[in-house]
Amino acid sequence: MRYSLIADGYEKIEATAKRLKMTDLLVKLLKQTPKDLIDKVVYLTQGKLYPDFVGIEIGIAEKLAIRAVAKATGYSEKEIEENVKKTGDLGETTEKFLEKKTQRTFFQEQLTVHMVYANLDKMAKAEGPGSIELKISLLAGLLANATPKEGKYVIRTITGSLRLGIADMTVLDALAVAFGGGKDARKYLERAYNISSDLGRVAKTVLEQGLETVKKFEVSLGEPIRPMQAERLSSPIEILEKLGGKCIAEFKYDGERIQAHKKGDQVTLFSRRLENITDQYPDSCELLKNHVRAENAIVEAECVAVDPDTGEMRPFQELMHRRRKYGIKEAMEEYPISLFMFDALYIDGKDLTLEPYPIRRRNLEKIIEQSDHIKVADYIVTDNLDELERFFEKAVESGCEGLVCKSVAKDAVYQAGARGWLWIKYKRDYKSEMTDTVDLVVVGAFHGRGKRAGTYGALLLAAYNPKIDMFETVTKCGTGFTDEDLKKLPKMMKKHQIPHRHPRVNSTLKADIWFEPKVVIETLGAEITLSPIHVCAMNAIRKGSGLAIRFPRFTGNYRLDKSAEDTTSVKEIIEMYKNRLKKVAG
Numbered sequence: 001m002r003y004s005l006i007a008d009g010y011e012k013i014e015a016t017a018k019r020l021k022m023t024d025l026l027v028k029l030l031k032q033t034p035k036d037l038i039d040k041v042v043y044l045t046q047g048k049l050y051p052d053f054v055g056i057e058i059g060i061a062e063k064l065a066i067r068a069v070a071k072a073t074g075y076s077e078k079e080i081e082e083n084v085k086k087t088g089d090l091g092e093t094t095e096k097f098l099e100k101k102t103q104r105t106f107f108q109e110q111l112t113v114h115m116v117y118a119n120l121d122k123m124a125k126a127e128g129p130g131s132i133e134l135k136i137s138l139l140a141g142l143l144a145n146a147t148p149k150e151g152k153y154v155i156r157t158i159t160g161s162l163r164l165g166i167a168d169m170t171v172l173d174a175l176a177v178a179f180g181g182g183k184d185a186r187k188y189l190e191r192a193y194n195i196s197s198d199l200g201r202v203a204k205t206v207l208e209q210g211l212e213t214v215k216k217f218e219v220s221l222g223e224p225i226r227p228m229q230a231e232r233l234s235s236p237i238e239i240l241e242k243l244g245g246k247c248i249a250e251f252k253y254d255g256e257r258i259q260a261h262k263k264g265d266q267v268t269l270f271s272r273r274l275e276n277i278t279d280q281y282p283d284s285c286e287l288l289k290n291h292v293r294a295e296n297a298i299v300e301a302e303c304v305a306v307d308p309d310t311g312e313m314r315p316f317q318e319l320m321h322r323r324r325k326y327g328i329k330e331a332m333e334e335y336p337i338s339l340f341m342f343d344a345l346y347i348d349g350k351d352l353t354l355e356p357y358p359i360r361r362r363n364l365e366k367i368i369e370q371s372d373h374i375k376v377a378d379y380i381v382t383d384n385l386d387e388l389e390r391f392f393e394k395a396v397e398s399g400c401e402g403l404v405c406k407s408v409a410k411d412a413v414y415q416a417g418a419r420g421w422l423w424i425k426y427k428r429d430y431k432s433e434m435t436d437t438v439d440l441v442v443v444g445a446f447h448g449r450g451k452r453a454g455t456y457g458a459l460l461l462a463a464y465n466p467k468i469d470m471f472e473t474v475t476k477c478g479t480g481f482t483d484e485d486l487k488k489l490p491k492m493m494k495k496h497q498i499p500h501r502h503p504r505v506n507s508t509l510k511a512d513i514w515f516e517p518k519v520v521i522e523t524l525g526a527e528i529t530l531s532p533i534h535v536c537a538m539n540a541i542r543k544g545s546g547l548a549i550r551f552p553r554f555t556g557n558y559r560l561d562k563s564a565e566d567t568t569s570v571k572e573i574i575e576m577y578k579n580r581l582k583k584v585a586g
C-alpha cells in the first residue's frame, strides 16, 4: 500500500468540517487498506503505533525533526527554523522545502505504508547512545523518498501534530460501515474495543474474521479493560431513588485507580488512563501476587497512601512520590500503600464483565485473602437514607472522599468505557478547611504496630465542653510524632493512665489505654467534617452526628502551660466548622 493513499486521505479529512463526511472518507481509506496493514493504518490515523497500554510512543522533539528535514532537503536548520516561525507548522514547512528540493533529485523510491510504519517503529524503540543520530537518519531516509505532501504528514505524525481529530468513536463508526455490514455493527465493535482497548485488533478481527467473531470477543489478560465510571448525585434520597430503592454503598477511597492483571506470578498494573504503571508499585504487585487466590484474574482496586506508622489513610497527593523512574524503593518505604479492591472482571477463564455487581463482588470476596494492606472495599447494603448518610460520614472521616453507590439490579453489568447510572458517586459538597491549630487533651491511646510496637500508634484527643464539664473526642492522631516523642510519650503518660474511660470523657471509640484528661498537645488538621464516630458537638450541626478533625498532625508542641480545661472548646470547633464552611467545586 502506498503511503500516498494515506496522505491523500488525510488531506481530504482535514479539509472537511462535517463529521459524516469525515467518517465516509475514513471508510474509503480503510477499504483501500490490505488486511495485513489494517491495524497499522488504524493506529497511524490516531497518531500512534500501538494501543496506548503498550507504552511505545511515537514522537520526536521538533528540534530533531528539523535536523532530519535539513538533512533530507539540503537546506540549513536555520532556514527551516525561520520558515517554521512564519508557518507555525513544521509539517507545512517540510512540504515547502521538499517541493524546492525535488527539482534537484534524480531518483526516489516510492514510499509505502510498510516503510513508514517500520521506520517510525524503529525510531520509537531506539534507545541509548547513538539513538538520536539513528532517529534523525531514519526520519531523513523517509523524507528523502517522500513527496512533499507525504513529507508533511510524516512530520505531523512524528511530532504529534496530526490534528485530524479522528476520535475512537469515529473509527468505530467507520469500521462498522466498512467491514461490519452497516451502522448496526457499531455496538459490537464498541464492546470489543471497550474490553480490549485495542482499536487495531478490533479492526483486524472484523476484517479478517468477520463480525460474528467480534461478537464473541472476551476480555483478555494483558489487555486493559476501559474503566467503568460513575455518575454523580448530591443526596442519599436521589441516589436511592435512582438505584431502585436499594444499593451497595462502598467507601470511595481517595487514591489511584488500578486495574491489575494477574497471570500466574506475573502481575501487570494499568492506570485509569490505561498506562502500564507496574513499575511504580512493586509493593502492590507483591500484595496481589500473594493475596489473590486465583491463577489468573483481572481485578480493580484503589491504591491509597497510608501512614507507615499507624496504617491510617493519607491524602491522595502522597502518591505523587511514586510517579518517578528512580528511587521507587525509598518511596515505597516512606509512602507505603494499601489496596482496596472493588471489582473482579475475570477469574480463571471466566469473563465476569456481564455479571451483575453483587455477583462480581461475591467473586472478589472469594479470591481476596485480606490482610493489613489489602482489603475488599468497606461496604453496606442499604435501603435506608439515614444509614446511607451515616456511612458517608464514616467514609469521609476515615480519609475517603465519600461513597460510590452501586446498583444491585440484575442488569448491573460492568459498563466498560462508560459513565453510567449503575455507579453513583456521593462526595462532600462542603468541607471546612482548618487553618488554625487546636489544643486538644489526650484521653486515650491505641497500641502501635510495626515500627511503633511498644509505643503508641495514635492518641485519642478531645475538646472541652464547659457546659457539661465533659471532654468530647474529636480525632485520632498518629502523625507528626518524632522517634523521640514516641519514646518519651509512654513515660510521660504513664502517671495519667487509668483502667477505664475517665468519667469526664465522652467517647464511643474504645481506646486500648485510657488516661485521665491532663496532657494537652497542639495539632493541625486538614479540615473539620461531620462524623458518626466522634462525639464532639454531637447534634449541634446535624442530628446523630458530631464533628471530627481529618488528617490531624501533632505540631511538636506539648502545651504544658495549659490545663485540660484550657483546651479548645467544643463551641470553638463548631465556630471553626461554620466559619470555614466553603462550597467546593467537584
Ligand code: ATP
Pocket: 228, 229, 230, 231, 250, 251, 252, 253, 254, 255, 256, 257, 272, 302, 342, 377, 404, 425
Ligand atoms: P473522581 O475525581 O470523583 O474520582 P473520576 O472521574 O476520577 O472522579 P469516577 O468514575 O467519576 O472517577 O469515580 C469513580 C472513581 O472512584 C474510580 O475511578 C475509582 O478510582 C474511585 N473509587 C474509589 N473507591 C471506589 C469504589 N469502592 N468503587 C469504585 N470506584 C472507586
